[in-house]
Amino acid sequence: MRREIVKLAVLALVGLAVFYVLTMPRGLSDDEIAGLPEGDATRGEAVFWAGGCSSCHAAADAEGEDRLLLGGGRVLKTDFGDFTVPNISNDAEDGIGAWSTGDLANAMMRGVSPDGRHYYPSFPYTSYARMKPGDIADLRAYLATLPAVAGRQAGHALGFPFNIRRGLGLWQWAFLSPDPVLDLPDAEPAVARGQYLVEGPGHCGECHTPRGFAGDTDYARWLGGAPAAEGDGNVPNITPGDDLGDWSAGDIAYYLESGFTPDYDSVGGAMVEVQENMAMLPAEDREAIAAYLGVVPAVGN
Template sequence: MKRLLGGLVLLVVVGAAAFWILTSPRWQSDIGPIPAGAPNLDNGRAMFFAGDCTSCHATPGQPDKTRLGGGLALTSAFGTFYVPNVSPDVRDGIGGWTVEQFARAMHAGVAPDGQHLYPSFPYTSFQRMTATDLRDLFAFMKTLPAVQGRVREHALSFPYNIRRGLGLWKLRYLDGAVFQPDPSKSAAWNRGAYLVEGPAHCAECHSPRDAFGGIIPDRRFTGGPNPDGRGFVPNITPDPETGIGKWTKADLVELLTTGFTPEFDSVGSNMASVVENTSKLSQADREAIADYILSLAPKPATRPPAQSAPAGQSGG
C-alpha cells in the first residue's frame, strides 16, 4: 500500500511539474528585435485602423473613439471577457509598457507581468505582424488620450479562469510565425494578405471555432455563429452561393469604404464599426484587401445557404 501511495504521489508531482513547464508563458515568436530609429506615425495610424482597435477598446458610450479606456463586455461560451484599457495611461493602461512588452503581448499573448493573455485578444493573428509595424503602432497609440480607470476582471467559469492553462492552448494554436510574402504574387496581393491575416484579423470573426475556441483551419473565412450568440457572421470566401463569389473588387472596396453592399443594403452589428476603421485606410490598402479576399478558395458556409445571412449584414 505504501508503495502504491508513493507511486501515486510521484505521478502527481511529475504531472504537476510537466503542466508547469508546458504552460509557462514563453516568447513564442520569430519576430526578431524591434528596429531602432524613429517610429513612422503615419504607418502606425494605418496599423491602428487596419487593426480595428477602436471597435473593442474604445470606452463604451464615449463619442471619441480614440479614448481606449476599454470596458466592453464580450460574451462567449467560456464566460464574459472585459476588454482592457490600452490607452497611454501609465497606471491603468499601457503607458508604462515598453515597446518590447507591447510586442510580446501582440505576438505571444503574454502581459508585462508574465501572465498569459486570453485569446479574446486576437494575438493568433497579430503574431503575423512585423516588428516595424508593431513599433509604429505602439508609438501611434502613445499619442492618443490617456484614460484613467482599470477594467474589471474577466468573469469566466472553471477551468477557463485558470490562466496558466492557456499555455497548453498556445501550444496548439500559436506558432509565432511572422507573415512571409509570396514571391509569386503581386505586391498588392501580398499587402492585402498581410493586412487580412495579420492586423485586420478578419478570420477571427469570419471563421467557425472548435470546442477549445480555436479556428478550424479548413473552414477559415467561411463564417459561423457569432460568439456572443446573436446572429451569424457571414462567409467571405468567393463561394457564389453562400459567400461573396458574385461580388466584384469594386463591390468589396465600396463595402470597406462606405458599408454598402451590392444589394444596396448596409452592414450592421460589429461590421459597422469595422467599416468606420477601414474607411480611414488608404484606397490602395482597401483595394489590396479586396484583391486578397477575392483570391481565397471558394468554400460553402458552415450552415445551409437558406439560413445564411447575406454577406456583410451580420457582424465580423
C-alpha cells in the same frame, strides 16, 4: 502499499513539472526585443485602424475623436465566460502608458503580459502574431500620442476551468503560430499585402471563421462564416461566392470605404465599426484586401 503510494506521488510530481514547463509564458527573446525598430507614429496610425483597436477599446457609442479614447470597459459575453476589455489608453497607471515597445510586441505576438501572464485569446493575438515587428513599433509610437483615460477595468468573469490562466500555455502550444494561413508564394504584391492585412492586423478570421471546441480557429473553413461570438445570428461567409454572391473586387473595396453594398444596402451590426476602421486606410490597402479575398479558397455555407 507504501511503494505504490511513492510511485503515485512521483508520477504526480512529474506531471506537475511537465505541466509547469508546458504552460510557461513564452515571450520574445532578448535579441528579438533588442531588434525592435524605433516606431513612427504617422505609420502607426494606419496600423491602428487596420487593427481595429477602437472597435473594442473605445466606448460602444463612440464617434469622432472619442474613438481615440481607449479606456475599455466593453464586456464580451461568450460561451467561455464574460471578458472585460481593458484600458489600453496612454494612462501610465490604468492603461499601457508605461509599456515599452517590447511589452506591446510580447502582448500582440505572444499573448504575454508585461508581468509574465498569459492573455486570453479574446484579445486576438493569434492573428496579431503574424504582424511585422516594425508595425507593432509604429503602433506603439502612435498609441503614445493618444489621450490618457483614467480607470482600470474589472477582470474577466470566467468559471472553472477557464479561470485557470496558466492553462492557456497549453492552448498556445497547440494553436498559436506566426505562420500565414494560406500558402501563397507567388502572390501578386496586392494579394500579398491583402493577405497580411486580413490574416494579421485586420484579424478578419477571428469572426468570419468557425471554431473548434477549444475555441481554436478551423482553418479548413477559413473565412467561411461562423456563429456570432455574442448573441444570435451568423457572421457571413466572405470566401468567393456564397454570402458575397458575385461581388467584384471593386465592390468589396467600395463597401469597405463607404459601407454600401452593390445592391445599395448598407453595413450593419458589428461590421459597422469594422467598416469605419477600414475607411481610414489608404485606398490601396482596401483594394489589397479585396484582391486577397478573391483568391481565398471558396467554402460552402
